[in-house]
Amino acid sequence: MKLLFERSVQGRRSDILPEITTGNYRPDEKYLRQRKMHLPEISEVDLGRHYTQLMKQTHGVNDGFYPLGSCTMKYNPRIDEETASLPSFTQIHPLQPLSTVQGCMEVLHKAEKLLCEITGMDAMTFEPAAGAHGEYTGLLLIRKYHQDRNDSERINIIVPDSAHGTNPASAAMAGFKVVNIPSNGKGGVDLDALRNAVGKDTAGLMLTNPNTLGLFDPNILEITKIVHEAGGLCYYDGANLNAVMGRVRPGDMGFDCVHLNLHKTFATPHGGGGPGSGPVGCKDFLRKYLPCHMVEERDEFYYFTDPEKSMGQVRSFYGNFLVVVKALTYILTLGKKGIPEASGKAVLNANYMMHRLKDHYHVAYDQICMHEFVLSLENLKKETGVSAMDIAKGSLDYGIHPPTMYFPLIVHEALMFEPAETESRETIDEAVKIYLDLFEKAYSDPEYLHNAPHHCPIGRPDDVKAAREPVLKYEFND
Amino acid sequence: MGRYIPETLSEQEAMLREIGYTSIDDLYSMVPEQVRLKELNIPEGKSEMEVLEQMKEIADHNTVFRSVFRGAGVYAHHIPAIVKTITSKEEFLTAYTPYQAEISQGVLQSIFEYQTQICELTGLDVSNASVYDGAVAAAEAIFMTLERNKDEILVSDTIDPETLAVIKTYCESRSVKVKLLKNRNHLTDPDEVRKNLNERTAGLYLENPNYYGLIEDVESFAKLMHENKARIIEGCDPVSLALYRSPGEMDVDIAVGEGQQLGMPMGFGGPYLGFMTCRKELMRRLPGRIVGETTDHDGRRAFVLTLQAREQHIRREKASSNICSNEALCAMTASVYLAAMGPQGMNDLALSCYSNAHYLAEKLAELGFRRMDDGEFFNEFLTAAPVDPKLLEERLTEKKILSGLPLEDGILWCATELNTKEKIDELIAEIREVIE
Incomplete structure (x- = not known):
């Protein structure tokens, strides 16, 4: 997708401020900046559309399930x-x-x-x-x-x-x-x-x-x-x-x-x-x-x-x-009742989801959990080569945000799920079905998961390249 | 009353039965009996309608001023309508930190665009994705300058007192010695800098324009610091940068500042935006998130969080800083703002602030509020107070005009594009009434 700067056309602008009416005060030339600022020159309509495009490439709580462990991605009331x-x-x-x-x-x-x-x-x-x-x-x-x-x-x-x-x-x-x-x-x-x-x-x-x-x-x-x-x-x-x-x-x-x-x-x-x-x-x-x-x-x-x-x-x-x-x-x-109700339902959701996954996935500590639980995919990886990362990336194609990956550090191939209280049973059931599908896929077609996601705006990015040859801003030609 | 929980109680009971429990309390069996809470001692919940009424009633105990002539680090500006429209989009509002790049390209690209714009404003090479506010940005920048044998920092006393307070706290905890430099006529004094410089000096922090609105001779301080193998950090006003020489042009090593002016409301102090940029050689010392460009496996352009080897979730106690959440939505706000204004709009804005402030200074002087300093100023300036500043503040408040800020040695006035000739003339008329 184009950057703001690549949409810029010299001379385009929106009229936001009125004319100055207090006279002709100007700083002395010696104080003024010499180097030109490359800020985008863009019409309001194009600016709006640019961000609508960016919006479509962003997954928020309003887009779907967001069981990112330790982050408590609950609904944000309007x-x-x-x-x-x-x-x-x-x-x-x-x-x-x-x-x-x-x-x-x-x-x-x-x-x-x-x-x-x-x-x-x-x-x-x-x-x-x-x-x-x-x-x-x-x-x-x-x-x-x-x-x-x-x-x-x-x-x-x-x-x-x-x-x-x-x-x-x-x-x-x-x-x-x-x-x-x-x-x-x-x-x-x-x-x-x-x-x-x-x-x-x-x-x-x-x-x-x-x-x-x-x-x-x-x-x-x-x-x-x-x-x-x-x-x-x-x-x-x-x-x-x-x-x-x-x-x-x-x-x-x-x-x-x-x-x-x-x-x-x-x-x-x-x-x-x-x-x-x-x-x-x-x-x-x-x-x-x-x-x-x-x-x-x-x-x-x-x-x-x-x-x-x-x-x-x-x-x-x-x-x-x-x-x-x-x-x-x-x-x-x-209020006084709603607060403990929220925590109780958060804990219920986590236990419910863990219960529904644990016949297939290995739960790191198999006991009553609180608002989140951790799976270890160590065995799955040994048997199929499919890692926690692969399962997480696979879930992206289904429109759910992955759980927290590789944390806490003391669990190998960890996936940490936190299904906040504002998620309904149907949402969790649907997610469980997806994770069970992914589990089967790990055995039937591991290669597919190694290359996931397949239907997102981009595939897996090259993080090593990003860190070795850092490009941290847009380079202008002049 | 309000809950945001989808299920009815009987639905929840069905979920419980399915996993082998009868009540939610069963799930808390690990909590020691003696500390289980019987009941929270807070009011009952309320409906949306009632809560809105209550919050409006509380808000009504504030006074919204028609005209604001006070800055001191926080400024009233016009915020283009498109800014709020874009930043209210639920995807941007409700997303978490963009760990999963494949479904976060929107947020990541917007931060990359923000980083580019901040580098353009400051004329420096590398920007991070923001920190909490301008004061914290200054403190974090100081940490960037430290070396094994350099643990002292020179700080001009012409900086914003809020920033100074934060610098002191941060530096004390890391055992960094802060040497506060006495000003001369409200400007950083080169003799003071020379007097306090030694081989332990890691750097100098000053602000430009400074707290009193004056333009500092940053370039000569940069030269002085570099001659002594120390760094210079400039705290800058992002609006003034549209007009005045940028940190990059003055050989500054690290530029930081408060980004509130770039589309954020005053909001009684926050959320704001701390921006940080530096020269390339300091890149790996920058704290916080940084977005970089790369490609995906099909060679498509992609943006990711990068240089994470600096960060707390990898390095734990050896991280360059503990920061994880930054002010991403505020960074996007600034980015949209700068794009909506464009280079011409920013230039017009800065000129408008400059012109209105200089007109205000002239009109105030006619009433005896003479400037205390004669240096170049941008849009803030200190004047004498021929009447009791507190009385003036009180009388103007009755007219819903916020006066300049009463300081120990005068009144600190400010004008932005909102303080048009009409508004200034009205202020002057009101002051005349107070005086007479």
Whole structure:
């Protein structure tokens, strides 16, 4: 398909701005740029059509089943888009006088109260703009806490081997050393390994529960106790909160701080990779280290306050505010019963789908799962040569987005499915039928799957070439 | 009340029976008894109609200004109608990060187009797919300049205070020393730079135009830094780049900035867009997603996420950054915006901002709001305050006009294309009333 620049014709334009009426002010020549900017010169109608073409080559939640594990691709309600588009939210400058932004502050305040109740935390910041950004912020809280107590030895963050890659990366960015610990035979934290890993150098533990295998760790209270007794803090990675929201709270499981992914659990759209929102909640004793701009209510008026020993800021202003508006709309819609209903149905969907696949595919950990489950295609690959990648690519031809591939790293030939609660039984049944077809195809015509997909806008791209000879922008002729 | 779950309860029970359970609670048997939650202490759910009413009522507690003369990092602009139309398309809105290239060519191509446009604006070689905002882009750029023996960064105190706050947090966590340089007449002071430069200096970060709207002598700072084997990072205003010399023309190593002006509403602070570009030799130090062009097995043009060896899901604790979600839809917004405006439109826009701001400065000066500096400015400038700035702000707010931002040493005014002669004349008339 043509690029915007290949549709450009010199001199074409749309008339968007009026004539300048304030006179003939111009900067001195010496300040002006010499090099011409190649921006597309294109009519509005052609611009619209260009993106309609691109749209047709993009698969969103609205196009079909999207069981991408750990990403919680649930339906994004339209009403959330509508409230976030209200001009009295979108047209507000972040540095307006406080009396003129009371509505925005009420949004932040309400969202904080509701999400604190859902997570069992006491305070929450909305500054972080995504999950990884939230992890970084949460880890800085832990760092500040130890620094404040002059406990400079605590430099290690313990991370299980099943963790998301962002966990160790965030810990490193926050200035910690990463200590990896193995999982036990049931996919949970190996308690002995944890006991051996903790000590005077332990700053904290980062944990996802349910973990990336989709399993709830039944030893969770013991785990957080071990860390606390060693003087460390417990960090809850909220990526998988959709399995348990409204049913069990990180705060009650012994976690001291948590980040949420509003773009997963609270139904705000992913936008092809952002904008997200990764608020961080904490227990009271960590409140004083939170980022600046916390919202406080006094006498029915909202104020910003900076916590006493604030870590400073991790982003400008108050985070991705309009994303918070969407999440708040969602929470108000679901309410006290809707939230646990959503998590329950997510878990039901995953168990139902796993049950229907497990006579053919090998389930990595055959037990009750939470909102997602992991298949291992190791045997299938041995027998047929067809890999997890081949099955995933094969599913593209049926119009479903593949599950997460090759993750978690501790399962070989892994496919991780997360059929969110908004998917109906019929959708899952249809997907199951497709995956069973693909399973048969692996035996009858493996070559076909090695070359899949066959009916998408492109076939498998050459990733090696892309990395070896990077072409990262369009090259103009002049 | 609202649920977005397709099945009725009895349908769900049938699903449960089929897999051998009687209730959903059975599926939570792994959760220790003592921490199972009985009930969430939040209000009951509401219908769509009720929620919309409630959210509108909350929104009504905000004031939307008719006229905005405040910038300081966030700017009111006209957003072409086509921008929202395109970025609201559900495919773009609801897709995840484009891991599966075969069904994500739309998002991938749009990011590739975005990267090209940002390189054109800045005159540099390589762009990433965006980061969270301009402030984070600045902090991440600083990390790109670090070397084994270079762990200090010079930062001009003429930069946006929001950006400075983020830089401080990020640098502290990585034990990078930030040396804040005192300005001279609201411009970065070359003597301060020289005084603070040493063999540990990794680079200099400054903004152009700076927080006070002034144009900095970036080129001479670039020369100075390069002579001392250090890098220079320019934080830039993307609208001004349509008019002023680009980072590439001034020998800058890394250019970053806040992309909000390129089609995003002010939205009380976000979502925004952090753009980042650099010279080719720094390519593998760029954080975050990068889209590259390649071919599929039939030789067709294809776009993919590339250079992933830098990233967290491969390198874990050794990654160049922890970023995964960026601001893809905002990047697309900027790309559509730049295409809708075109080169002429962007030039007209920048000239309009420039002209309106200079007219505003002249009119304000007539009322005693004289400029505090005499350097070249783009569309923001600092003036003296012959009346109490807070009182002025209050009185103008009653008229739904947002005044310049009161700072310690004056008022920071701003004009964009929206502040036409008519709007400025109206402001001036209102101020005259306050003074008299």
